[in-house]
Amino acid sequence: MASVLMPLAEGFEELEAVSIIDVLRRAGIKVVVAGLKDGPVKGSRETVVVPDTSLDVAMAQDFDMVVLPGGMPGVKNLHEDPRIKTLLDRYTQKDRYTAAICAAPSILADFGHLDGKNATSNPKFRDQVAIDGVHYHEDAVVTDGNIVTSRGPGTSIDFALALVEKLVNRAKRDEVESGLVRMH
Template sequence: MAKVLVPLADGCEELEAVTIIDLLRRAGIEVTTAGLKPGIVSASRGVQLVPDVTLDVALQDDYDMVVLPGGMPGAAHLKDDPRIIRLLQEMAAAGRYTAAICAAPMVLAEAGVLDGRQATSYPGFLDGLPGVRVRAEAVVQDGSVLTSRGPGTAMDFALALVEVLAGAGKRQQVEAGLVRP
């Protein structure tokens, strides 16, 4: 079974975080949520999220994928955390998946993960970055890197993550249960 780490920072976009966690777990994927610091995470709209563990505890394990929810200032907190940058660099060097949505692709860029790659983000967060080919699609996959645009694309993004980690059949099974149009 695939293992995924979802770091949670104060000010993260709750719709993105919860959608990612929920759909991955529906697919039977092991998801660990990790707060940058101990305690409850206060998301961008005031929703309180309770991480499974702290990031320091989570970093004692290995993961097949790291997924960064967006939102501000949550994505900025992720970008400013050297543990997150180091983890993303290690994941990329090992050929493992890194993924980010909304403002969080800027964290991938900060870690050098987007160099020479195609990516998308919330409008403006990747503009002008050298070496990044910005796309406008809802979800962009370039090798082991997946990015998405924002809260409105969170379900498409999470389903793409399911497909990458568990296959098209599992994606179809999860999506059927959602009763999407």
């Protein structure tokens, strides 16, 4: 079974975090939500989520992918926590998947993980992502090797389905998408 770690900071974007967790779990992927600190975490719109564990505990475990949700000040809080850089560096060195949506690709860019890569982000954060040789796109989801980025709350289902395809396969993505009854 594939596994995903989602660090969660105060001020996260609820629509992104919850829809990604839900879609991945529908695909049979183990998702562990890890709070930067112990206890419930309040999102940018006052929704409270109780993480599965703390980031300290989760960092001792091994996952196939780390996913950073957007939202402000959630992304700022993730960026300022030194454990996030350690985590992203470790996953890159192990050739594991990293994924970020909305403002969170700015974290990947700042830490050098998007150098020479194709990526996207929320348009408001383009200047923080399109740096140092990053090939910026305005597609809903951009995949480059083991890195997947996306634009924002409105693209979170597309993003989550792309993660399912990366972690499992196209057939599982199609099965999950069919159950969502999406209109095209």
